[in-house]
Amino acid sequence: MSSIKPSIDRSVGRSRQMSKSAKAKAFLRSKESQEVEHYKQAMMIRGKWSSQIIQNVLKDFYILKKPNAVQYNKKNDIYPMESAESIEFLGEKSVSGLFAFGSHSYKRPHNLVIGRLFDDSVFDMYEFSVLNYKGMEQFQGATTSRLGNKPCFIFNGAEFENDPITKRIGNTFLDFFRGHVVEYINLAGLDHVIILTAVNGRILFRHYSVLFKRSGTKVPRVELEEMGPSFDLELRRSKIPSEDVEKQALKIHRSVQPKVVKNVDSNDLGEKHGRIHLGKQDYNTLAFKKTKALSKRKQSNHHSTASHSSNDI
Amino acid sequence: MSTTTTSSTTAPEGVINASDILAQNKFSSHLVEKEDSLLYDLGNLCAFDFSSLNKAEYNENPEEYINKISRDNVQLLITRMFQLDSKVVESGALALLPKPLTPIPRMKPIPEAKQQTRWEAFAAIKDIKKRKKDSKVWDETHKEWRHSWGYKRANDEGENFAMYANPNNPEQDPFQKLIDDKKERVDKNKRLEQRNLDESHKRSSSMVGSNNGLDFSKENRGQIKNDVRNTLNVAKVSTASMGKFDKVLEGDKKLPTRGVKRLAGLGDNNIQGESENSLKMVKRILNKEEGILNVDKATNQFITNENKENMKKKFKDGGRPIKKSKK
Numbered sequence: 285m286s287s288i289k290p291s292i293d294r295s296v297g298r299s300r301q302m303s304k305s306a307k308a309k310a311f312l313r314s315k316e317s318q319e320v321e322h323y324k325q326a327m328m329i330r331g332k333w334s335s336q337i338i339q340n341v342l343k344d345f346y347i348l349k350k351p352n353a354v355q356y357n358k359k360n361d362i363y364p365m366e367s368a369e370s371i372e373f374l375g376e377k378s379v380s381g382l383f384a385f386g387s388h389s390y391k392r393p394h395n396l397v398i399g400r401l402f403d404d405s406v407f408d409m410y411e412f413s414v415l416n417y418k419g420m421e422q423f424q425g426a427t428t429s430r431l432g433n434k435p436c437f438i439f440n441g442a443e444f445e446n447d448p449i450t451k452r453i454g455n456t457f458l459d460f461f462r463g464h465v466v467e468y469i470n471l472a473g474l475d476h477v478i479i480l481t482a483v484n485g486r487i488l489f490r491h492y493s494v495l496f497k498r499s500g501t502k503v504p505r506v507e508l509e510e511m512g513p514s515f516d517l518e519l520r521r522s523k524i525p526s527e528d529v530e531k532q533a534l535k536i537h538r539s540v541q542p543k544v545v546k547n548v549d550s551n552d553l554g555e556k557h558g559r560i561h562l563g564k565q566d567y568n569t570l571a572f573k574k575t576k577a578l579s580k581r582k583q584s585n586h587h588s589t590a591s592h593s594s595n596d597i
Numbered sequence: 598m599s600t601t602t603t604s605s606t607t608a609p610e611g612v613i614n615a616s617d618i619l620a621q622n623k624f625s626s627h628l629v630e631k632e633d634s635l636l637y638d639l640g641n642l643c644a645f646d647f648s649s650l651n652k653a654e655y656n657e658n659p660e661e662y663i664n665k666i667s668r669d670n671v672q673l674l675i676t677r678m679f680q681l682d683s684k685v686v687e688s689g690a691l692a693l694l695p696k697p698l699t700p701i702p703r704m705k706p707i708p709e710a711k712q713q714t715r716w717e718a719f720a721a722i723k724d725i726k727k728r729k730k731d732s733k734v735w736d737e738t739h740k741e742w743r744h745s746w747g748y749k750r751a752n753d754e755g756e757n758f759a760m761y762a763n764p765n766n767p768e769q770d771p772f773q774k775l776i777d778d779k780k781e782r783v784d785k786n787k788r789l790e791q792r793n794l795d796e797s798h799k800r801s802s803s804m805v806g807s808n809n810g811l812d813f814s815k816e817n818r819g820q821i822k823n824d825v826r827n828t829l830n831v832a833k834v835s836t837a838s839m840g841k842f843d844k845v846l847e848g849d850k851k852l853p854t855r856g857v858k859r860l861a862g863l864g865d866n867n868i869q870g871e872s873e874n875s876l877k878m879v880k881r882i883l884n885k886e887e888g889i890l891n892v893d894k895a896t897n898q899f900i901t902n903e904n905k906e907n908m909k910k911k912f913k914d915g916g917r918p919i920k921k922s923k924k
Contacts (some may be wrong), residue, residue, distance in 0.1 A: 316705075316708065317705035317706055317707065317708040318705065318708070319707070319708060321703055321704055321705070324704050381704030400702060401704065402702055402703065402704065402705075402706075403705055403706050404705075407702055434642055435642070436642040436643070436644075436671065436674055436675075437641065437642060437643040437644070438643075438644050438645075438646065438667060438670045438671060438674065439643070439644070439645045439646065440646050440649075440650050440663075440666060440667075440670070441646075441647070441650050442647045442648065442650070444645060444647065445645070445647045455699060455700075455701065458641060458643060458699060458701070459701050459702070462641055462642075462643075462701075465640075465697060466694065467693065467694060468684075468691040468692065468693055468694065469642070469678075469691065469692050469694055470686075470688060470689050470690070470691055470692075471678060471679060471683065471689060471690045471691075471692050472688065472689040472690075473689075474642070474675060474678060477667075477671050477674075479663070479667045479670075479671075481650070481663055483650060483652065483655055484652070484655075484656075488663065490663065490667065492667065492671075494671060494675070496675075499628060502679060503628065503675065503676045503679045503680075504675070504679075505628050505672070506628070506668060506671050506672040506675050507668070508664065508667060508668050508671060510664075525702075530702070532706055533702035533703050533706075534700050534702055534703070535703065535706070535707050537707050542696075577896075577897070577900050
């Protein structure tokens with residue numbers, strides 16, 4: 285037995301990639317997982333064959349998502365729904381968590397795939413056909429929002445609550461366009477809104493700029509001006525995550541989890557209830573129902589009590 | 598409006614007027630016609646309208662209908678945003694956003710907690726805080742502030758053209774010694790860093806055979822020894838005959854046995870003992886009712902016992918009980 289000895293492998297703990305320059309180190313650090321993620325970068329990928337409409341959609345998405353976006357504008361021979369390997373490679377390369385892929389074929393005209401990556405593999409993706417497209421260029425003259433301003437979102441339609449796939453699609457669009465997660469927001473910067481409407485089996489994507497008008501109160505009156513892009517989506521195929529992967533992906537780091545307040549809860553009426561721990565009860569001071577057996581015997585007839593007590597119960 | 602003002606002046610102080618509350622709550626009533634039935638996730642600047650979409654109206658004139666409900670919904674959302682707590686800055690008002698409610702999947706899994714290095718662990722125990730050194734230090738010889746390390750650093754001994762020899766070892770080259778010492782320090786640092794890296798790599802498997810990283814620290818030695826022994830024992834008897842016909846090697850006393858799982862007292866020809874055991878068990882199950890605690894009986898027993906104890910105390914000396922003096 286003594287002949288078998290664990291040989292110490294010097295490379296055991298060397299899990300960290302070694303890099304020489306500060307720039308390379310910073311790049312590697314950007315690829316490491318973060319406790320709290322503040323934004324996701326998106327890739328706009330053009331397929332091997334694509335229509336003008338699809339290319340415009342990707343361009344508009346790129347403009348909406350800038351500066352957290354990269355474009356892969358060459359003809360990429362990728363079919364995400366069949367094999368997502370290339371997408372995962374590009375995602376790892378560009379440190380992106382979101383992708384939009386556009387292609388066009390006889391079988392699937394004006395095909396748009398929107399998806400997300402988790403741990404450098406595809407988390408979920410949805411394939412749509414794009415209909416009734418109107419680009420940003422067609423709304424020229426409209427007030428445009430500033431680059432990098434967070435958009436507002438409105439989700440119209442019961443499907444965003446009831447239909448599980450539509451609910452996921454809504455979540456994906458929110459994830460795609462919401463930008464940085466921030467604590468404060470400048471109210472004057474709320475200048476564009478993305479409105480998704482689920483109706484008649486389609487999802488309508490509309491993008492408006494928000495204009496504030498005087499209303500006489502602190503809250504301004506809102507006017508909307510469409511600035512595009514505007515298109516309808518019809519779901520073709522979808523890939524949803526497995527349960528355990530989803531559970532893994534939805535975890536929140538301990539440092540940002542709200543602190544659990546123990547022993548305090550509220551009921552349906554909003555009343556606050558507290559629970560108090562009294563410790564162990566002292567049975568010697570317990571107030572019994574008065575019985576003859578428990579009352580103290582008189583001192584004078586102690587002899588008789590002694591004779592009465594017996595053990596055979 | 599005039600009615601509310603008059604009523605509020607006539608009403609005694611401390612009485613709240615219902616009309617005043619209504620006026621406050623209908624913050625945006627003149628801005629929106631519809632009722633507020635939306636769900637909000639203000640952390641994501643997001644509102645969900647699950648109920649108010651009318652398909653018949655939509656089919657009549659889709660674009661116009663969507664424009665109309667969109668404006669109302671955006672107005673409701675913006676109203677909510679303007680009601681948030683805010684602080685005023687030069688460029689406008691900053692609204693404090695609540696935490697986002699919609700669960701959004703992460704891009705990468707949560708990072709594993711980093712292992713402390715030996716120094717960090719020690720510093721935590723001793724409550725040693727990290728202090729930041731000044732990057733520039735006063736140099737006495739040059740009379741100027743210089744970097745504390747690196748090229749042209751302050752108080753650099755190697756820069757001197759002459760140095761005192763070591764009186765105990767005059768043969769030694771003091772310049773070479775500086776270089777050697779430095780190299781030794783660097784090597785030591787590298788060694789310790791490697792040790793920290795090795796130790797931080799947690800062992801994830803209990804068996805030695807698997808190729809995962811192992812923790813070779815002192816505390817783990819017993820565990821590793823056990824693992825090696827178990828792995829070896831399994832390997833020894835992993836032949837076609839499960840070790841039955843294998844030769845015992847020199848130095849080994851006997852081949853390791855695989856643990857045999859069986860119930861004690863069963864199947865070892867002791868029929869009488871077996872039946873006795875079974876009967877005992879049956880009895881215990883069937884007579885379970887008797888075992889339940891009789892509260893009255895127990896209470897009485899307790900009281901009599903207590904009386905007895907009291908009597909014993911009183912008659913400790915064998916004489917009469919001591920009477921308490923009345924005051």
